[in-house]
Amino acid sequence: MEDVLDVYTRPYDPNHPFVCFDETSKQLIAEKIEPIPAEPGKQQRYDYQYERNGVCNLFMFFEPLGAWRHVEVTQRRTAVDYAHQMKYLVDERYPDATKITVVHDQLNTHAKASLYKAFDPTEAKRILDKLEFHYTPKHGSW
Numbered sequence: 001m002e003d004v005l006d007v008y009t010r011p012y013d014p015n016h017p018f019v020c021f022d023e024t025s026k027q028l029i030a031e032k033i034e035p036i037p038a039e040p041g042k043q044q045r046y047d048y049q050y051e052r053n054g055v056c057n058l059f060m061f062f063e064p065l066g067a068w069r070h071v072e073v074t075q076r077r078t079a080v081d082y083a084h085q086m087k088y089l090v091d092e093r094y095p096d097a098t099k100i101t102v103v104h105d106q107l108n109t110h111a112k113a114s115l116y117k118a119f120d121p122t123e124a125k126r127i128l129d130k131l132e133f134h135y136t137p138k139h140g141s142w
Contacts, residue, residue, distance in 0.1 A: 017066060019062060020061070023077050030053050057075065072088075098130075
């Protein structure tokens with residue numbers, strides 16, 4: 001816990017930003033019955049019945065000191081998907097940063113090995129050389 005708190009007390013440095021990373025899944029639903037439109041003095045009304053349309057995954061980066069966030073919706077959350085998020089962070093969001101600190105939980109896909117599953121070893125190492133990982137305590141994800 002202290003390790004993560006120390007990261008949070010760092011001053012803002014555009015050459016060494018720190019970001020928080022997490023993901024969640026969301027159920028996709030559709031209305032079975034068309035909602036009743038709003039009228040003067042009445043809000044739009046929805047029926048309690050819905051149709052399930054599968055699930056999607058949301059990856060989110062948040063830079064507290066830079067007032068920036070990025071959300072990407074994907075069909076799944078695999079090690080390869082995680083690796084592509086880290087590549088985005090290094091190549092597109094912070095291409096000029098010397099080092100990027102990433103704070104995230106200890107999910108099984110949040111590992112350096114995930115980048116080696118997604119990319120050839122030279123590319124994986126290039127990305128990892130710009131990243132510094134800090135993990136929230138087990139069972140302590142925000």
